[in-house]
Amino acid sequence: MDDSSIDAAQALADPVRRRLYEYVAASGEVSRVQAADALGIQRTLAAHHLDRLADAGLLEVSRRKVSGREGPGSGRPAKLYRRSGRELSLHLPPRDYELAAHVLAEAVERHGAEEALYAAAREEGRRIGAEHRDEPLAELLRARGYEPGEGPGDDTGDGGVRLRNCPFHTLARTFPPLACGLNLELLRGVLEGRGEDRGRARMDARPDRCCVVISKNNEH
Amino acid sequence: MNATPSSRHHLAQINVGVLKAPLSAPSMAGFASRIEPVNALADKAPGFVWRLVEEGEGDATGLRPFGDALLINYSVWEDVESLWNFTYRSEHLELLRDRREWFDRVKEAHLALWWVPSGTIPTVEEAGRRLDLLREHGPTPGAFTLRTSFPPPADHAPHA
Numbered sequence: 001m002d003d004s005s006i007d008a009a010q011a012l013a014d015p016v017r018r019r020l021y022e023y024v025a026a027s028g029e030v031s032r033v034q035a036a037d038a039l040g041i042q043r044t045l046a047a048h049h050l051d052r053l054a055d056a057g058l059l060e061v062s063r064r065k066v067s068g069r070e071g072p073g074s075g076r077p078a079k080l081y082r083r084s085g086r087e088l089s090l091h092l093p094p095r096d097y098e099l100a101a102h103v104l105a106e107a108v109e110r111h112g113a114e115e116a117l118y119a120a121a122r123e124e125g126r127r128i129g130a131e132h133r134d135e136p137l138a139e140l141l142r143a144r145g146y147e148p149g150e151g152p153g154d155d156t157g158d159g160g161v162r163l164r165n166c167p168f169h170t171l172a173r174t175f176p177p178l179a180c181g182l183n184l185e186l187l188r189g190v191l192e193g194r195g196e197d198r199g200r201a202r203m204d205a206r207p208d209r210c211c212v213v214i215s216k217n218n219e220h
Numbered sequence: 221m222n223a224t225p226s227s228r229h230h231l232a233q234i235n236v237g238v239l240k241a242p243l244s245a246p247s248m249a250g251f252a253s254r255i256e257p258v259n260a261l262a263d264k265a266p267g268f269v270w271r272l273v274e275e276g277e278g279d280a281t282g283l284r285p286f287g288d289a290l291l292i293n294y295s296v297w298e299d300v301e302s303l304w305n306f307t308y309r310s311e312h313l314e315l316l317r318d319r320r321e322w323f324d325r326v327k328e329a330h331l332a333l334w335w336v337p338s339g340t341i342p343t344v345e346e347a348g349r350r351l352d353l354l355r356e357h358g359p360t361p362g363a364f365t366l367r368t369s370f371p372p373p374a375d376h377a378p379h380a
Contacts, residue, residue, distance in 0.1 A: 112325045174367060176308035177316040184317075205313040207305045 004057060008088045011056035016041065017049045021083075024050075024059060026147070026164075029082040050081050060084040087170070098170060105175045114178060118185040125189020133194050137214070140190070146210060163210035172211070180211040187212050229372035230269055230338050231297045234347035235331035236290045238324040243281060243291075251315075251322040255279055258312055262295065265310065267302020270341060271295035285344050291323075294347055296336065300369045303333075307366065329354045332363045335372045 012018050016039070023038050024030055030038075036046035053059045063077040108117050132140045138161075141148045147164040166172050172179035180203065188198040205211040243252050259279055262268055272280040272294035284290060297303040306312060332354040336342055354363035361370040 112320065114320065177313060177319075180308075180313060181317045203314050203317070205309045205311075207309045211309075211313060 005088055005090055008056040008058055009090055011052055011058060014049070016045075017053060020046065020049050021053055021058060024053075024081050025083045029062075029080050031078050031080055035081070047079075050079075054081065057084060057086050058088070101168075101171050102174060105171060105178055109175065109178060114181060117178070118181055121182045121185040122189040122192075125186040125191075126193035127189075128186075129190035129193020129196075131193075132190075137191075137194070137196075141214070148214070159216035160213045162204075162206070162213055166210045176211075180205065183210070184212050187214070228338055229335040231299055231303055231333055231372075232336045232342055232347065232350075233293075233295050233297060233303055233331065233333050234351055235293045236286060236351065237293075237319070237322075237330065238326055239289050239291055240322055240324055248322055250318065254315055255281060258315055261310055261312065262306055265302065265306040267298035268306065269296040269298060272344070283344075286348060292344070292347075294344065296341060299372075300333070300366070304366055329365065331365060333365060333369065334363050335361075335370075 012021060019039055020035055023035060027034070027038075032043055032047045032050060035050060036043040039046065050059065051061075054061050059081045060083070062080050062082070064080055065075075065077045108114065128140075128144075138148050141163065145165055145167040149162045149164045166183070168179045168183060172183070184201060184203050187201040191200055192198045200215045201212050202215065203211055204213040239248070241247050256278060259271070262271060272283065272292070274280055274282045280294065281291060283292065286292060295303075297306075307316070329351065332347070332351040334350050350363040353360070354365070357363075359365050359368035359370070361373075364370050
């Protein structure tokens with residue numbers, strides 16, 4: 001466990017900062033003014049907390065001129081905040097499930113055992129879905145870390161929803177077809193377990209998004 | 221991704237697949253029908269530079285420089301990220317997920333990457349040599365993989 005993880009966790013212990021972090025994570029990229037307005041706090045306070053989150057490595061800062069204002073006198077570029085790509089995990093006592101996952105994935109690939117993996121993922125999904133039948137699907141997805149998107153860039157064009165976060169990110173980076181296949185079957189299983197149409201989950205990979213899209217209820 | 225974009229170098233990519241049956245076989249229809257749309261997707265993918273196409277054809281499926289059963293896919297990209305995004309973050313991923321239906325599993329490496337000076341297209345023989353190099357030595361700067369990539373050769377900085 002390194003000091004920077006402790007520091008990052010500590011930065012999130014403040015409730016205002018946690019709300020700010022969640023707001024930025026859900027919004028993509030925001031300015032201080034947007035963040036302050038969204039939370040109903042003073043801009044200087046928002047700025048202070050946003051910078052603290054950036055110092056802790058939880059947010060990334062970029063500077064861009066606000067559109068519409070150019071040339072001399074248009075002012076300094078605005079500071080924009082977005083969630084950083086850095087992963088924070090705190091396991092006490094120390095655990096390394098990620099390393100185990102990578103080794104298992106390598107073995108599945110070497111053995112060509114994808115079908116068995118997908119079948120197991122489907123069954124696990126059904127179990128999760130059956131357990132959470134009465135919960136709204138969006139809530140369930142949120143609780144599992146998928147972050148179903150609500151922004152304009154998250155609409156698939158046919159009323160479906162993109163998932164902003166991949167809960168298996170580092171695995172999907174190293175073993176894309178395998179991890180994304182597992183994810184698709186897991187989500188299809190979840191839908192089945194809830195008594196819904198498994199076909200609502202389909203693969204539609206895009207950069208910086210989960211590989212799966214959930215289509216709207218097919219009520220004809 | 222540990223390779224940063226370089227304007228002086230582009231990334232060459234060769235991959236080979238052992239077909240389970242001739243492309244005209246009914247069992248291969250799922251693959252054959254997706255060749256054209258996926259190639260079209262590659263052509264307009266960000267960072268796409270070039271792909272091997274048989275003269276007078278729309279793709280390279282008729283070219284079998286390494287044997288009749290070996291389908292080759294040979295292309296050049298601006299950087300590792302653009303190739304990665306096309307390979308794994310587009311409709312191409314779906315094709316990869318189903319690859320076992322149409323291609324035999326091969327133990328050796330089937331995809332090799334290497335850096336080429338921008339504006340040059342290496343020969344197919346060169347691509348074959350890079351694949352051999354990867355199979356013999358594992359990932360090195362001369363022949364590597366998407367999972368273990370290397371940055372482009374250092375651009376010589378102009379004197380200040």
